[in-house]
Amino acid sequence: MQMSREASRATFREASRACVSYLCGYPNRNYYGHCMPLTPRSDIRNIAIIAHVDHGKTTLVDHMLQQAGTFRDNQQVADRVMDSNDLEREKGITIMAKNASVRWKDTKINIVDTPGHSDFGGEVERVLSTVDGVILLVDAAEGPLPQTRFVLRKAFDMGLQPIVVINKIDRSDARPADVLDEVMELFISLGASYEQLDFPTIYAIGKQGVAKATLEDPSTTLDPLFDAILKHIPPPSVDADAPYAMVISALEWSDYVGRIAVGRIAQGTVKMGDTVSLIKPDGSREQGRITKMYTFEGISRVEAEAASAGDIIALSGFENVFIGETIADVSITEPLSYVNIDEPTISMFFMVNTSPFAGKEGKFVTTPKLRERLYRELRTNVSMRVHDTESPDVFKVSARGELQLAILIETMRREGFEFAVSRPEVIVRRDENDRLLEPIEHVTVDVPEAHVGTVIENLGKRKGEMTAMAPGLDTVRTEFLVPARGLIGFRTEFLTATRGEGVLNHTFDSWQPYKGAIPGRQRGALVSMESGNATAYALEMVQERGVLFVSPGIPIYEGMIVGENAREGDLVVNACRTKHLTNMRASGSDGLVRLETPRQMSLEQYIEFLEDDELLEVTPQNIRLRKKILDATTRQRAKKREAAL
Numbered sequence: 001m002q003m004s005r006e007a008s009r010a011t012f013r014e015a016s017r018a019c020v021s022y023l024c025g026y027p028n029r030n031y032y033g034h035c036m037p038l039t040p041r042s043d044i045r046n047i048a049i050i051a052h053v054d055h056g057k058t059t060l061v062d063h064m065l066q067q068a069g070t071f072r073d074n075q076q077v078a079d080r081v082m083d084s085n086d087l088e089r090e091k092g093i094t095i096m097a098k099n100a101s102v103r104w105k106d107t108k109i110n111i112v113d114t115p116g117h118s119d120f121g122g123e124v125e126r127v128l129s130t131v132d133g134v135i136l137l138v139d140a141a142e143g144p145l146p147q148t149r150f151v152l153r154k155a156f157d158m159g160l161q162p163i164v165v166i167n168k169i170d171r172s173d174a175r176p177a178d179v180l181d182e183v184m185e186l187f188i189s190l191g192a193s194y195e196q197l198d199f200p201t202i203y204a205i206g207k208q209g210v211a212k213a214t215l216e217d218p219s220t221t222l223d224p225l226f227d228a229i230l231k232h233i234p235p236p237s238v239d240a241d242a243p244y245a246m247v248i249s250a251l252e253w254s255d256y257v258g259r260i261a262v263g264r265i266a267q268g269t270v271k272m273g274d275t276v277s278l279i280k281p282d283g284s285r286e287q288g289r290i291t292k293m294y295t296f297e298g299i300s301r302v303e304a305e306a307a308s309a310g311d312i313i314a315l316s317g318f319e320n321v322f323i324g325e326t327i328a329d330v331s332i333t334e335p336l337s338y339v340n341i342d343e344p345t346i347s348m349f350f351m352v353n354t355s356p357f358a359g360k361e362g363k364f365v366t367t368p369k370l371r372e373r374l375y376r377e378l379r380t381n382v383s384m385r386v387h388d389t390e391s392p393d394v395f396k397v398s399a400r401g402e403l404q405l406a407i408l409i410e411t412m413r414r415e416g417f418e419f420a421v422s423r424p425e426v427i428v429r430r431d432e433n434d435r436l437l438e439p440i441e442h443v444t445v446d447v448p449e450a451h452v453g454t455v456i457e458n459l460g461k462r463k464g465e466m467t468a469m470a471p472g473l474d475t476v477r478t479e480f481l482v483p484a485r486g487l488i489g490f491r492t493e494f495l496t497a498t499r500g501e502g503v504l505n506h507t508f509d510s511w512q513p514y515k516g517a518i519p520g521r522q523r524g525a526l527v528s529m530e531s532g533n534a535t536a537y538a539l540e541m542v543q544e545r546g547v548l549f550v551s552p553g554i555p556i557y558e559g560m561i562v563g564e565n566a567r568e569g570d571l572v573v574n575a576c577r578t579k580h581l582t583n584m585r586a587s588g589s590d591g592l593v594r595l596e597t598p599r600q601m602s603l604e605q606y607i608e609f610l611e612d613d614e615l616l617e618v619t620p621q622n623i624r625l626r627k628k629i630l631d632a633t634t635r636q637r638a639k640k641r642e643a644a645l
């Protein structure tokens, strides 16, 4: 199903080269290719806020909303109000791009808040086609980081005009002048046009709702930022008289009206109750009636009777719509073109749980449920792919990074799903000469000087190549090109090696010839040889061998991983042994069992731990690591056979 969708998208892209709507970049023409004068809609601006992770996008949007009078004076509003889903709030990061709008001096500013984490880069690509300009936020201390480059490159690809905001100038280590130089260098290295290089710069303390036109500006509000948006971001240029057409760039859900499709009207005007066509990328069409229509006011959707080209709207009436599809006047027969979203770089197998505890803890545990859920994810998640495999119970899910996969896994377990996943693998491809290519990540590491050597050594082992080094105030910044393969499982090792003082960032850079073998996990697993409940008595002995993952009383099964071996290679251990009554302790011992607290791991850490012959069992209540082959003898045999090959 996915393949055919992909294939049809490709054909559609080819066919739509002739399409000359504004989305294709031909000015002054409408959808039919007739030269039509486009009129600027000066009452609207559409912008996206883009940046590296944590540089302060969502916090800035809070204050833009507040200062534009979105909330009542006494209204209680949560911090980072746009980070509205549970996982976003728990993790403190934005996962999905979202729309809001403010009114400033009679102009409606539609704002898209985007995620800065590289795994969610597809979200940025998805929404850039709906805006006419971007606010590029850069942390005044950290400067441009890998994702700053990535999002700016995407904005340039779309020909968007940026406003640069040097944010967090209140930081004690802020260095706004240097950071501005670095931004300039970044623009040049990305081949910015003359107009783009002439970008306006605003200095901000997003957290306090302050923006300044210059560092000396006494402003205590965001007015300079709002004014810059009105002045420098071009209003949408539209043909409001052409037949209505828009591409769907987001999907939302409402318990009252069902699926809601969000997009920016490319041309024409649309009214509540209109009969329109949903045009699929392959050109097939179905007609439907618009049952509800909304525009964005503040952070809410408000019902609207009509809207026209340039505005971002949401509408319901089409249950079967996907992102990237076109909704248009019935006279239109061809879909509008849609941006290319970068392909995934990493994949993982999702499968029905087969552990001895299977089916005990989940609400949804069967193949059809798992399959339906995974394919449903594709409706809204533009950068993921799902494929069936030769085995009917196993699905290959491809994504842009481990965190993106971890978020899907966590979301599914909260929904009641029980399943197992394998170790993430990097996706490879072949070039025209049949050479094997692999994804290479651009890695930036900020660490105190004392740790630089260790980092260079560790990344070297993982085939990393250092490309730059620059000393900062307290830390040294080193940059590397590292195979994505080498980064799987690296974060935990990095944090240990730098005693938590290091910051690691990476973003996809390029496809390059395969760099050769990279060693896997340094330490083996402690694998249970029995099924039963873990006992304190047994764990006391097991902990001599490494670090425990389980505590006494926890039900375990043969082949389940109960800890990390202190050495290389796996070790089979007995974690359920009970003390024989006759087994007296040596004199001098107080008889008390002293157990270390088991290692608490996040879902991402569990995923990082996985080796090729292991699985992660995920249920709404538990996460367990296990060997694929549970029986020790069979596992041993399989290993020997593999070694012999």
Ligand SMILES: Nc1nc2c(ncn2[C@@H]2O[C@H](COP(=O)(O)OP(=O)(O)OP(=O)(O)O)[C@@H](O)[C@H]2O)c(=O)[nH]1
Residues within 6 Å of the ligand: 051, 052, 053, 054, 055, 056, 057, 058, 059, 060, 080, 092, 093, 094, 095, 114, 115, 116, 117, 167, 168, 169, 170, 171, 204, 205, 206, 207, 208
């Ligand atoms: N010192 C300082 N900290 C700020 C400022 N603005 C935001 N922060 C802090 O930076 C952190 C990240 O803020 P967010 O607004 O979540 O950043 P973001 O860019 O939306 O992050 P992602 O969406 O996950 O990419 C939070 O702890 C904020 O309190 C600022 O002006 N000064």
Ligand SMILES: [Mg+2]
Residues within 6 Å of the ligand: 057, 058, 059, 083, 093, 094, 113, 114, 115, 116
């Ligand atoms: Mg955010």
